[in-house]
Amino acid sequence: MLELQSIRLTQGDFTLSADLTIPVGARVAVVGPSGAGKSTFLSLIGGFEAPDEGRLLWNGQELTKALPHERPISHLFQDNNLFAHMSAAQNVGLGIRPNLRLTKAEQARVTEALSAVGLSGMEARRPAELSGGQQSRVALARVLVQEKPLILLDEPFSALGPAMRGEMIGLAKEVSTRLSATMLMVTHDIADVDRFADLVIWIEDGVCLPPRNWEEMKVDPPQGLKAYIG
């Protein structure tokens, strides 16, 4: 499980606080008003921000001071973070080896991952030769080959239309199932939460509430979520 123990992080006049636990294998939506601290929460788990107080543990292992690349974490951001001059296969291969000197078996893993996200036959295409949805698929294939137990998605599909977004969320769920990974996704869209989440972390004014079952939360929402849903 992922444990955030008495975490506090202050940036200017904004303070994020979290004291919560996320079970292994959970799919967690991170929801809250604009500026509430959702991206900061993910940055803290990813190691891009350091807390002023508190500890972060993954299955009992302390990560509080670990560098981002030392953490058992894959990331997916809205811009997909693909290299424009590299093919889809190379962009995925980077998830296995940054120098791209892949063994035959590793190349086969790349091909298999691209097939798993529906991109068979598109291995040689560069990002500019792929649609927005296909670019998201490449980024998901890279997450797949990284085989990390914890995956952070920060509004990954928000540039896509609603139907494509639904499809990509379905694919992200498949990736989490294949890897038995814990997946956290920031989103602004309640329809995404319905499609994706077992649990929801509600963040408001920097206060991160412990995850709650989404079905139960909908019946008895925190005050701010009531207003947010409208």
Ligand SMILES: Nc1ncnc2c1ncn2[C@@H]1O[C@H](COP(=O)(O)OP(=O)(O)OP(=O)(O)O)[C@@H](O)[C@H]1O
């Ligand atoms: N480097 C910084 N210095 C000072 N304040 C910052 C810094 N980075 C972010 N903030 C503030 O921290 C708060 C949380 O920002 P954050 O981006 O985490 O919110 P968010 O919930 O992800 O918002 P959105 O939904 O609009 O993306 C905001 O009030 C923001 O202005």
